[in-house]
Amino acid sequence: MQVTPQGRGQAAGNGPKAGRAGRFFRHPEPGGTAGPVWPVFLTFKGCPGRCLFCAQPLQTGRPPRPLSRTLDAMSAGLEAAGRAGRGPYELAFYGGVFTGLPEPWPERFLAEAIRLRERGLVTRVRCSTRPDACDPARLARLAAAGLSLVELGAQTFDDGVLAASGRGHDAAATRRAARAVRAAGLSLGLQLLPGLPGHTPAAFARDAAETAALGPEIVRLYPCLVVAGTPLAALYRAGRYAPWDLGTTLAALAGALPVLWRAGARVARIGLAPQPDFDAAILAGPVHPALGARVRALALCDLVAAEVRALGGPAAGLAAPARFAGQFFGHGRELVPRYQALGLGPGTVRFEDREDFFLAARAV
Incomplete structure (x- = not known):
């Protein structure tokens, strides 16, 4: 299979370029990898109420506890990791509302984080929070105290869906918060929760576009699940809510990834991390x-399909970067039929030491 012009250096950007008897293109996902993260869970702390879908203790594996105990455990854990030769870590405050904690707790956590950073145990500090808990003056103080990145739990930019989910804020609050985060000199992250009550794939596509326009450094995508003990579970059992099925979720998220990647956003997470008690409590939803x-494999398949269409004729084969070999044909090789329909079965795809893709045109 002769499909391998060495395109390294011929495609400096992410856009496709015409080449000899084919097309060069690059994967749009931003480069770079995150270092190890040390999570600190602030279960329910700072929350003004409970959202329809929320199951924080099960999701984090941490029951609520006093902030003083959380601070002590954070320090002791990182000190022990340092003695064992592990780290440094990015310190991340999850769950609860970090910027909504009572004074002086955000500053106390950050002061300890800076002490640990000076000892070489912490690289930077980030937190997750609600869009309506982003007072500009407080963000500026926290940035000065050592905070680096703020992730906003946007969930969606659809006001009707936000109201139906009991979020207590509208999409305008997320836009204001994003501007305030940037004005404070902080990096921005956004979290989306597709499949909430009243949410549609079309609305999620708009969410992805608006998220991309805000220019976040990172994005997390958490498809909505029905978890026992939540208000959403009561709606589900009453027949008043149906979660997205897995196929709908895969297609919607795969469509969103290139939009986010091309805006420079790193998609740090798709789906919740496994947690035994949480997994056992899931009643319904797109779990896999x-x-x-x-999702990533399907997004890549869609990108290749677009390049085949742009080729304007049948494809003879594809040379792809070796780093995509394990992902290319999908989980359990489920995407082989899709590629075969494009004229790119396993026998016509070769993985090589290269950075770009080369799609060879078939002689006609």
């Missing part, structure tokens, strides 16, 4: 142990 891998 390889959800993220399946």
Whole structure:
């Protein structure tokens, strides 16, 4: 199979370029990888109420506890990791509302984080929070105290869906918060929760576009699940809510990835991390142990399909970067039929030491 002009250096950007008897293109996902993260869970702390879908203790594996105990455990854990030769870590405050904690707790956590950073145990500090808990003056103080990145739990930019989910804020609050985060000199992250009550794939596509326009450094995608003990579970059992099925979720998320990638956003997570008690409590929803891998593989397949269409004729084969070999044909090789329909069965795809893709045109 002769499909391998060495295009390294011929496609400096992510856009496709015409080449000899074919097309060069690059994967749009931003480069770079995150270092290890040390999570600190602030279960329910700072929350003004409970959202329809929320199951924080099960999701984090941490029951609520006093902030003083959380601070002590954070320090002791990182000190022990340092003695064992592990780290440094990015310190991340999850759950609860970090910027909504009572004074002086955000500053106390950050002061300890800076002490640990000076000892070489912490690289930077980020937190997750609600869009309506982003007072500009407080963000500026926290940035000065050592905070680096703020992730906003946007969930969606559809006001009707936000109201139906009991979020207590509208999409305008998310836009204001994003501007305030940037004005404070902080990096921005956004979290989306597709499949909430009243949410549609079309609305999620708009969410992805608006998220991309805000220019976040990272994005997390958490498809909505029905978890026992939540208000959403009561709606589900009453027949008043139906979660997205897995196929709908895969297609919607795969469509969103290129939009986010091309805006420079790193998609740090797709789906919730496994947690035994949480997994056992899931009643319904798009759950799969390889959800993220399946979404990424489908997004790549869609990108290749677009290039085949742009080729204007049948494809003879594809040379692809070796780093995509494990992902290319999908989970359990489920995407082989799709590629075969494009004229790119396993026998016509070769993985090589290269950075770009080369799609060879068939002589006609």
